Amino acid sequence: MTQDDVDAIDALLPQTQCRRCGYDGCRPYAEAIAAGEADINRCPPGGQETADRxxxxxxxxxxPLDPECGDASVARVARIREAECIGCTRCIQVCPTDAIIGAAKQMHTVIEQDCTGCELCVPACPVDCIDMPESAPETGQPLWPPSRDIDRERADHARTLFESRLRRLNQSTNRGQRADRHEATVDRRDAPDAETESRHRKAVVGDAVARARAKRKRAP
Known part of the structure; x- marks a missing residue:
């Protein structure tokens, strides 16, 4: 497996970062395909044409697309019914492109052009105030496979946002680990370490993915 192999495969994926394939994003899925560890039919947002490519x-x-991963779907973009939002930040924690903004105990909203339609925020919301209507052509995830330059640009934009978020989270974890080494006297009972916080984030995302899969299976 070479970097060029992974890049070529990743370029064929829609960059929704939805995890329906069973991997932590489009790039990890591309790496698994290139390594021969994953099949080529596990990307519902890409549709059958992407599997063929x-x-x-x-x-x-x-x-054919693996039904375990869900059905191919049209482009969608998240909408928060803001009057019902309780500001719990759970949707913010699972959004792979930082497309949801807001503060704790304050209303959240979606940056439409940054939303990939991954649906991870829907099961994460404890008050069920997030909808996934079909997106207008000028907003939300790109149509895929792309037939226009703007679709490729949106996919590239989503990839950039996702990678930026990963770097930020990794930097935060590294800063926390350094602080732990230099502040050995901190009471760990009141200040959970970076590793604990990282495990919590992964648990929140994993729970959202599991609930999203269960919800799709129950849908008629």
């Missing part, structure tokens, strides 16, 4: 790029046999 991945098969052609990797020399593998064409396969």
């Amino acid at each position: 991945l098969a052609a790029a990797t020399g593998r046999q064409n396969k």
